[in-house]
Amino acid sequence: MDLINKGLKLSAFGKVKVEENMKAKGMKELSLFKNLDLEVPSLSRVSIILNKTKFIEVLEKCITSNNLNFLKNKILNLKSIIKSYKDKEGILNIDSNGDTVSLRKDVLISELDQILEAKTFQRAKYYLSRLKAGAEKVKTNKINDINLLRWKEYDEIITDSLWVLDKRDTSGAHLGWYWGNFIPQIPHQMMLRYTKKGEWVLDPFVGSGTTLIECRRLGRNGIGIELNKEVAVKAKEIVKREPNNFNIASDVIIGDSTEIDFKQILKKRGISKIQLLIMHPPYYDIIKFSKDPRDLSNAPTVEKFLEMFGKVVDRTFPFLERNRYLVIVIGDKYSKGEWIPLGFYVMDEVLKRSYKLKSIIVKNFEETRAKRNQKELWRYRALVGGFYVFKHEYILLFKKK
Numbered sequence: 001m002d003l004i005n006k007g008l009k010l011s012a013f014g015k016v017k018v019e020e021n022m023k024a025k026g027m028k029e030l031s032l033f034k035n036l037d038l039e040v041p042s043l044s045r046v047s048i049i050l051n052k053t054k055f056i057e058v059l060e061k062c063i064t065s066n067n068l069n070f071l072k073n074k075i076l077n078l079k080s081i082i083k084s085y086k087d088k089e090g091i092l093n094i095d096s097n098g099d100t101v102s103l104r105k106d107v108l109i110s111e112l113d114q115i116l117e118a119k120t121f122q123r124a125k126y127y128l129s130r131l132k133a134g135a136e137k138v139k140t141n142k143i144n145d146i147n148l149l150r151w152k153e154y155d156e157i158i159t160d161s162l163w164v165l166d167k168r169d170t171s172g173a174h175l176g177w178y179w180g181n182f183i184p185q186i187p188h189q190m191m192l193r194y195t196k197k198g199e200w201v202l203d204p205f206v207g208s209g210t211t212l213i214e215c216r217r218l219g220r221n222g223i224g225i226e227l228n229k230e231v232a233v234k235a236k237e238i239v240k241r242e243p244n245n246f247n248i249a250s251d252v253i254i255g256d257s258t259e260i261d262f263k264q265i266l267k268k269r270g271i272s273k274i275q276l277l278i279m280h281p282p283y284y285d286i287i288k289f290s291k292d293p294r295d296l297s298n299a300p301t302v303e304k305f306l307e308m309f310g311k312v313v314d315r316t317f318p319f320l321e322r323n324r325y326l327v328i329v330i331g332d333k334y335s336k337g338e339w340i341p342l343g344f345y346v347m348d349e350v351l352k353r354s355y356k357l358k359s360i361i362v363k364n365f366e367e368t369r370a371k372r373n374q375k376e377l378w379r380y381r382a383l384v385g386g387f388y389v390f391k392h393e394y395i396l397l398f399k400k401k
């Protein structure tokens with residue numbers, strides 16, 4: 001949660017420049033994840049479209065050959081075609097008969113190198129078969145659309161438990177106007193890992209609608225609940241500004257997630273289950289979101305806060321499909337000289353229910369100009385008070401048993 005930087009928008013100029021460069025060079029495709037601003041996408045993430053039939057033919061000839069020299073020459077030739085775009089064999093000819101296949105150019109070249117460097121004939125054939133399978137088939141698991149036969153192409157998906165993100169995604173409808181929003185990369189990453197296109201995501205503390213904007217980008221249906229009417233109305237309007245290319249639902253509903261009838265809400269959409277739950281509750285009273293006593297940020301004590309939060313976990317539980325994920329984004333707080341581990345309390349609360357813990361991700365607070373200005377002051381206070389300055393929050397990941 002961005003506690004200090006209100007309205008300071010970091011430019012995504014790096015990304016724009018890369019896109020312009022690519023257009024100038026006539027390059028067709030950016031990576032699948034072009035909205036992800038974890039880092040500026042590099043030109044190496046360009047995809048290449050091949051004539052599938054011809055490409056597979058070459059790979060098959062290599063796999064069935066008994067001559068290592070023949071195999072290596074074929075692969076060297078393939079690599080040179082892909083690198084130089086000069087082709088006499090029709091591999092780049094996507095207008096003639098046969099399907100096409102789009103592969104990440106840098107990954108393809110590295111796989112061809114791997115074949116060329118293979119120490120044994122057997123190993124080379126193993127790499128060739130793997131490359132062929134990746135071009136021919138799609139293998140996904142039940143909870144996302146990641147093609148596991150081409151997993152190397154998904155390097156933007158984070159799989160480490162420490163997230164150090166230096167800037168927020170401010171593209172499209174992500175205006176960053178709401179004090180207490182989360183960085184769009186969080187729902188983005190979670191949806192890529194834990195949902196398929198067309199599935200349903202529920203966010204019971206939707207605030208400015210960050211989750212719903214990401215839903216529109218990734219083609220997931222989204223339902224968000226927000227207690228504060230004014231915020232909900234504005235969120236609704238801003239979410240609509242994001243193009244709805246996948247024709248999905250984006251519902252912002254005004255209500256109290258500790259009491260609201262989720263069954264009815266889903267029924268209105270003709271569904272009985274959702275596939276991902278994202279919760280970004282108030283971090284107890286760090287930011288007061290309203291004067292409403294039903295607002296979790298107005299809980300009179302930490303215990304009451306946890307009780308209210310527990311109610312939301314209970315009320316949403318029946319509607320999450322089994323073996324699907326609950327994501328909670330939460331930070332700790334400091335009060336009267338004492339560190340209050342809200343993150344761990346919240347985790348304990350969830351583990352009292354039928355959820356198992358899958359990961360604790362530690363995410364940095366992004367540096368902003370406002371925070372930079374306060375840095376010295378906080379360092380001095382930390383030295384005086386004998387504590388450490390907050391630099392992280394948690395993304396807790398649970399799977400419904």
Ligand SMILES: C[S@@+](CC[C@H](N)C(=O)[O-])C[C@H]1O[C@@H](n2cnc3c(N)ncnc32)[C@H](O)[C@@H]1O
Nearest residue numbers: 181182205207208210227256257280289295296
């Ligand atoms: C940390 S913010 C969520 C921000 C959101 N992730 C975003 O990016 O804008 C928590 C939100 O929960 C809302 N809230 C607090 N208590 C609530 C309740 N009982 N039911 C629904 N929403 C509630 C607050 O108004 C606030 O907007």
